[in-house]
Amino acid sequence: MILKSTLRRIGAALIVMIGISMLIFAIARVMPGDPARIALGPNATAEQVAALRFERHLDASLPVQYFEFLKALSRGDLGRSLYTNRPVTTDIAQFLPATLELVVVSAIIMVLIGLPLGIMSAHFRGRVPDHLGRLIALIGVCTPAFVWGVILQLFFGYFWPIFPIEGRLLETTPVPQGPTGFYLIDSLATGNVSTFFDALHHLILPALALAMSGLGQTARLTRANMIDVYDKPYVEMERAYGFKPFRIATRYAFRPAFIPTLTILGLEFAAMLGNAFLVEKVFGWPGLSRYGVEVIIRKDLDAIVGTVLIIAAAFLIMNIVVDILVGFINPRIRLAAGKG
Amino acid sequence: MTEAVLAIRDLRLAFGSRRSQSAVLHGISLHVRAGEKVALVGESGSGKSVTARLAMGLLQESPKVHATGSIRFDGIEAIDGGPEIARRRGNRVAMIFQDPTSALNPTFRIRGQFRDVLRSGGRRISVADADARAEAALAEVSIPDLKRALDSYAFQLSGGMNQRVMIAMALANRPALLIADEPGTALDVTVQAQTLALMHDLTEKRGTAVLLISHNLGVVREFADRVYVIYRGRIVEHGTTAQLFRDPLHPYTRALLAAIPKISGGGLPDLPERSPDFESPMITHEGCGEPQGFSA
Ligand SMILES: Nc1ncnc2c1ncn2[C@@H]1O[C@H](COP(=O)(O)OP(=O)(O)O)[C@@H](O)[C@H]1O
Ligand SMILES: [Mg+2]
Numbered sequence: 001m002i003l004k005s006t007l008r009r010i011g012a013a014l015i016v017m018i019g020i021s022m023l024i025f026a027i028a029r030v031m032p033g034d035p036a037r038i039a040l041g042p043n044a045t046a047e048q049v050a051a052l053r054f055e056r057h058l059d060a061s062l063p064v065q066y067f068e069f070l071k072a073l074s075r076g077d078l079g080r081s082l083y084t085n086r087p088v089t090t091d092i093a094q095f096l097p098a099t100l101e102l103v104v105v106s107a108i109i110m111v112l113i114g115l116p117l118g119i120m121s122a123h124f125r126g127r128v129p130d131h132l133g134r135l136i137a138l139i140g141v142c143t144p145a146f147v148w149g150v151i152l153q154l155f156f157g158y159f160w161p162i163f164p165i166e167g168r169l170l171e172t173t174p175v176p177q178g179p180t181g182f183y184l185i186d187s188l189a190t191g192n193v194s195t196f197f198d199a200l201h202h203l204i205l206p207a208l209a210l211a212m213s214g215l216g217q218t219a220r221l222t223r224a225n226m227i228d229v230y231d232k233p234y235v236e237m238e239r240a241y242g243f244k245p246f247r248i249a250t251r252y253a254f255r256p257a258f259i260p261t262l263t264i265l266g267l268e269f270a271a272m273l274g275n276a277f278l279v280e281k282v283f284g285w286p287g288l289s290r291y292g293v294e295v296i297i298r299k300d301l302d303a304i305v306g307t308v309l310i311i312a313a314a315f316l317i318m319n320i321v322v323d324i325l326v327g328f329i330n331p332r333i334r335l336a337a338g339k340g
Numbered sequence: 341m342t343e344a345v346l347a348i349r350d351l352r353l354a355f356g357s358r359r360s361q362s363a364v365l366h367g368i369s370l371h372v373r374a375g376e377k378v379a380l381v382g383e384s385g386s387g388k389s390v391t392a393r394l395a396m397g398l399l400q401e402s403p404k405v406h407a408t409g410s411i412r413f414d415g416i417e418a419i420d421g422g423p424e425i426a427r428r429r430g431n432r433v434a435m436i437f438q439d440p441t442s443a444l445n446p447t448f449r450i451r452g453q454f455r456d457v458l459r460s461g462g463r464r465i466s467v468a469d470a471d472a473r474a475e476a477a478l479a480e481v482s483i484p485d486l487k488r489a490l491d492s493y494a495f496q497l498s499g500g501m502n503q504r505v506m507i508a509m510a511l512a513n514r515p516a517l518l519i520a521d522e523p524g525t526a527l528d529v530t531v532q533a534q535t536l537a538l539m540h541d542l543t544e545k546r547g548t549a550v551l552l553i554s555h556n557l558g559v560v561r562e563f564a565d566r567v568y569v570i571y572r573g574r575i576v577e578h579g580t581t582a583q584l585f586r587d588p589l590h591p592y593t594r595a596l597l598a599a600i601p602k603i604s605g606g607g608l609p610d611l612p613e614r615s616p617d618f619e620s621p622m623i624t625h626e627g628c629g630e631p632q633g634f635s636a
Contacts, residue, residue, distance in 0.1 A: 126403070237443040238453075239398055241509065242430030242460030252456075255447040331447060331493050 009323055013316040017309065021073075024308045025066055028301050035299045039082035056082070056301075069305070078309070079302030081295070088306035091291060096310060097181025098168060099280070099287035102210060103272045105184075105203050109211040110218055110268065115258075117215070118222025122257075123249040125227055133219060140216025145275045148209035149282035156205060163205045166284040173198045206283040210276060214268035221264055225257035232256075259330045266322030270315045344371040344412070344631055345516045345549050346395060346433075351409035351419075353390055353399075353573075361406060364390055365573040368409075369630045372517060375547040377540075379560040379581070381596075382570035383611070388553045391570075392519045394418075395551075396433055397425035414516060430460030431513035436539070439526035440502035444494035450474075450505055451490040457509045477508040481538060499524075500531040507539050511548065518543060521553045536563065557596070561585055566628065569593050571618055579625025589625075591617035 036052040037044070053059055057068055072079060078088040114137075121133035143151075157165035168183055169175065176195050178186025183199035229235060230253055238252050239245075277289030288307060295303035327333040353365035365387050372378045380388050393399045395411055400421025411418040414432050418425040437443040445453060454474040458465055465473075475486045481504040483489050494502050503524050510518055520539065524532040540563055543550050554560050560567060560581070567584045569577040569592065577590040588594045595611055595618070 233437060233439065233442045234445040236398070237435075237437060237506075238445070238456070240396055240429055240435040241457045242426065242428075243456050247456070252445055252448065252453075256445070259447070329447075331449075332495065335493070335496070 005327070006320065006324060009320045013320060016316060017312060020312045021069075021305065021309055022066065024305050025069060026062060028299070028304045029062060029065070031299060033299050035082055035301050038299050052082075056080075058301075069302075078306035081300050081303045083295070083298050083300045083303070088302050091303065092288065092306055092310055093181075095286060095288040095291045098285060099273070099276055099289055100314070101182040101184065102203065102207055102280070102285060102287060103269070103276055104182075105207040106210040106214070106272050107269045109207055110214040110272075111265070113211070114215040114218025115222055117219035118261075119226065119249055119254060121219065121223040122226035122230065122253070123245065125223075125230075130223075134223070137216040137219035137223075140212040141220065142216075143212065144278070145210050145213060146278035146282050148212045149206065149279050152205045152209050153282070164202050165205065168202050168286065169195070169198055170202075206279050206285055209282070210272055210279045213275070214265075214272060217268055218261065218265060221261045222254075222257060225260055226253050229253045229257045255329065259326060262322060262326050262329065266318050269318050273311055273314060342374045342376075344373050345414060346551065347371040347410075347412040347631060348391070348395065349410040349412070349630070351391065351394065351407065351411065353387070353394060354406045355404055356406075357404065363573065368570070368573070368575055370568050370575065370578075371631055372549045372551050374516065375549055376566065377543070377550045377552065377564045379552045379554055379564035379567045380570055381554060381557065381560055381567055384555070386570045387573040388570060389521055392435070392521050392551065392553060396429055396435060396519065397421040398429075427461045430457055430515075431463070432461075432515055433517045433519065434510035434513070434515045436506050436510050436518065436520040436523045438522045438524070439499075440506045440524065441494050441497075441499055441526075443506060444502060446493060446495055449491055449493055450497075454490065454505075454509060454512070457512060460513065463513075473512065474508075477512040478505065480511075480542065481505075481508045483508070499527045500535060503527060503531070503535040504538070507535065507542065511542055511546070514546065515548060517549045517551065519551045519553070522555055523552075525555060569596070575622055576618070576620075577623045577625075579623075579628050583625040583628075587625075589623045591615060591620060 034049070034053075036049045036056070036058060040048055040052060057065055060068075069079065076089070078092070080086065081088055081091055084091060117133050117137060121130045121137075124130045124133075152163075153165045156163045164170070173195055176183050176186040176190060176192060176199075178189050180186055180189075184196060184203070187193075187195035187199055226249075235248060235253055238248050243252060273289075276287060277293055279285065280287040280290045288310070292304075292307040292311070294300075295307060348368060348370050351365055351368040352363070354361040354363045356362055368387070368391060370378070370380070370391075380391065382388055390399065394407055395413065395418065397418050398421075399405045400407060400419075407419055409419060413425065414428055416424045416428075444450070451471065451474065454477075455465075455467065455470040458470045458473055471490070474490060478486050478489055483501065483504055489497065489501065489505065494505075497505070518539075523539065524535050527535070536559060539550075542548075550563075552560065552563055554563075564581050566580050567578070568575050569584070569590065571592045577584065577588070577593045579587075584593065585597070588597050592615075595615065599611060
């Protein structure tokens with residue numbers, strides 16, 4: 001049933017994770033450059049470098065190293081950053097929530113603006129609101145997220161400075177303490193409304209910049225799928241039986257069209273994780289993407305593997321969530337699952 | 341004589357942009373009186389479906405559709421579509437389609453769709469009342485397990501069951517006119533015959549007028565009081581069913597009737613040869629003229 005198929009998906013995701021870990025583990029180690037040398041800097045002696053290599057088992061064979069890595073992983077240990085010398089999990093726990101909060105809010109913006117835009121285009125197909133909607137969607141799709149970041153900063157941070165352009169909070173605002181690391185949630189959980197609004201204020205521009213391309217893609221897909229649906233006999237039936245055009249657009253033509261759209265929405269969400277790093281750079285956002293770039297440049301082995309695995313896990317979890325949602329919305333899948 | 345519920349006068353239709361248009365209907369006139377069963381018969385592509393859809397105001401929205409003439413229905417003029425005919429769809433006039441299963445939305449249960457049918461024309465009706473009326477309507481078409489049918493999706497029901505659901509939806513609001521466009525052609529022959537008989541009985545009982553579009557001359561003969569034969573966007577012959585089958589006068593009608601026995605299902609044959617005679621003027625049988633003048 002639903003539980004069983006979900007368990008199967010989780011199993012498949014775990015296998016994918018193992019594959020990804022092997023791949024990234026090997027790639028990180030065959031990249032040119034000696035990580036111990038890079039970590040210690042040009043002034044370190046050869047003995048110091050050799051000592052670090054020995055301490056981190058860098059001279060052992062790849063399979064042995066991978067086995068050590070798995071052993072540590074089973075204890076929830078992703079190793080230690082060569083650079084910060086802190087556990088990778090600590091680093092990730094520090095940077096991941098900022099990225100996730102940004103990406104989740106972007107995804108919400110993508111859905112809340114993209115879907116209505118697509119529905120509007122399909123409802124008014126061939127007429128002025130459609131042309132307008134398609135233009136917005138097209139511009140959204142073909143302008144990279146970091147360009148949106150710069151444009152938004154220019155307009156709403158400089159010409160008409162109503163939004164901050166850097167960081168997650170004002171310096172004067174105390175950092176909310178909470179279990180999630182999402183400032184929006186932690187501030188609300190502690191009843192700190194002014195912190196909540198400050199965090200939201202800081203989030204809007206980067207989240208919008210990150211959302212724009214997915215938003216355009218969502219609108220285009222929704223429109224295309226709905227226009228297919230509008231040609232179906234059941235929409236003609238609905239019109240012939242006096243269903244209101246607005247109700248057809250938002251309900252009866254929307255739901256069949258949303259099923260194929262949803263799968264792509266999941267991919268767009270995942271793409272946001274990747275696109276986030278430039279947006280984080282533009283907005284000085286202290287997130288995981290920026291951390292990931294820094295550790296790659298420094299060839300910080302464990303940190304690279306850890307970061308990639310976390311992002312891959314987020315990607316796979318998103319896929320599972322989308323699959324479950326599709327099954328929930330599509331009665332054919334839901335009913336088939338109920339029987340099996 | 342009772343008054344016509346639907347009176348189409350000199351209906352012309354062309355598809356296309358302002359520059360290049362292709363004419364599909366060349367001046368069709370037909371009428372259906374209250375409680376009467378009228379058939380529109382012709383080959384595929386002759387313009388039956390577009391006539392039906394124009395009568396319901398379903399095509400006029402498209403900028404590619406150019407329709408002139410007059411469509412009087414239920415005291416209003418519907419040639420340009422618009423809100424008046426839209427308000428009557430689903431309650432004063434309803435439609436039944438070729439394939440009942442694909443005419444129902446696969447992502448909604450019958451129950452929800454039925455509620456919206458009962459709310460057509462801006463009727464306000466509570467959920468409980470709507471469900472009670474839906475059950476009553478389904479009971480009339482002899483559906484055994486009402487609650488289960490309402491809670492099903494179309495793909496869970498058989499074609500024949502879906503056709504019963506469609507008939508129940510069509511008649512739920514007691515329309516003055518039911519348009520059936522090749523109803524159930526997608527179903528197998530016995531189921532098609534059963535559901536047509538059901539449709540016949542229910543409309544007869546309630547005095548609902550029917551415009552039946554059909555491929556099947558056998559069905560037409562059993563079902564209709566009057567018949568219009570359409571050929572390439574023109575009505576070529578019009579008479580009572582008895583007149584037309586006993587004494588077909590137009591060369592096209594004769595060719596159609598002569599060709600029936602050659603094919604098995606009693607459907608409309610594809611005529612192997614076109615004769616220029618098919619283009620000869622329309623023939624109206626005695627006592628079957630179009631009504632003159634309309635009362636508002
Ligand atoms: N939306 C449309 N655009 C252009 N031509 C159409 C359209 N709908 C129907 N036609 C043409 O109109 C003619 C009549 O079609 P139709 O009424 O569906 O025939 P039928 O008698 O088989 O129901 C056909 O030649 C068809 O190609
Ligand atoms: Mg047709």
